[in-house]
Amino acid sequence: xxxxxxxxxxxxxxxxxxxxxxxxxxxxxxxxxxxxxxxxxxxxxxxxxxxxxxxxxxxxxxxxxxxxxxxxxxxxxxxxxxxxxxxxxxxxxxxxxxxxxxxxxxxxxxxxxxx
Amino acid sequence: xxxxxxxxxxxxxxxxxxxxxxxxxxxxxxxxxxxxxxxxxxxxxxxxxxxxxxxxxxxxxxxxxxxxxxxxxxxxxxxxxxxxxxxxxxxxxxxxxxxxxxxxxxxxxxxxxx
Numbered sequence: 530x531x532x533x534x535x536x537x538x539x540x541x542x543x544x545x546x547x548x549x550x551x552x553x554x555x556x557x558x559x560x561x562x563x564x565x566x567x568x569x570x571x572x573x574x575x576x577x578x579x580x581x582x583x584x585x586x587x588x589x590x591x592x593x594x595x596x597x598x599x600x601x602x603x604x605x606x607x608x609x610x611x612x613x614x615x616x617x618x619x620x621x622x623x624x625x626x627x628x629x630x631x632x633x634x635x636x637x638x639x640x641x642x643x644x
Numbered sequence: 645x646x647x648x649x650x651x652x653x654x655x656x657x658x659x660x661x662x663x664x665x666x667x668x669x670x671x672x673x674x675x676x677x678x679x680x681x682x683x684x685x686x687x688x689x690x691x692x693x694x695x696x697x698x699x700x701x702x703x704x705x706x707x708x709x710x711x712x713x714x715x716x717x718x719x720x721x722x723x724x725x726x727x728x729x730x731x732x733x734x735x736x737x738x739x740x741x742x743x744x745x746x747x748x749x750x751x752x753x754x755x756x757x758x
Contacts, residue, residue, distance in 0.1 A: 572732070
């Protein structure tokens with residue numbers, strides 16, 4: 530049973546370009562979470578999605594960032610007009626159901642470097 | 645949001661030694677997970693342990709929810725245990741956590757020398 534898949538594993542972009550990060554949850558999981566790990570801030574929640582719905586995006590920057598989880602295909606975290614401060618590791622997690630007492634399983638992460 | 649504090653921040657051991665990592669949290673929790681971030685940056689699930697004790701090989705964990713702490717024990721440490729160990733929690737008292745948002749501590753950086 531494959532785990533959470535993320536691609537690409539490493540992504541290099543120049544300032545002003547767009548970055549697209551993909552996440553395929555574990556088989557049978559329909560809940561996806563995105564977290565960001567910045568060097569000085571640690572791991573922080575960004576957004577929580579179910580199929581075709583954004584449930585909680587309160588941790589996501591208001592501008593340039595968006596996320597989706599379509600009916601078919603992976604979840605996508607999109608960053609428009611990237612800046613150097615967006616350089617970080619972005620992790621996706623998935624769970625089988627929602628709620629307070631649910632284990633989240635993490636992917637290997639995408640390391641974004643903005644030149 | 646809920647505060648998660650991990651100690652010690654850094655730990656250096658010789659191979660074969662035992663260690664205990666601690667995670668304190670500021671409120672009641674419904675979910676507590678331990679992770680190992682290896683030197684390649686990958687986050688590995690170690691334990692899902694909102695309460696009680698679990699063991700997996702050389703690793704074990706105990707959460708005492710009423711006293712708001714969890715402990716991760718590593719016995720007979722190996723160089724492959726090196727990396728950062730994170731504790732993360734979900735609390736029903738946090739508005740965001742009703743949807744499963746995990747709050748992470750800053751981690752314990754473990755270095756095991758041969």
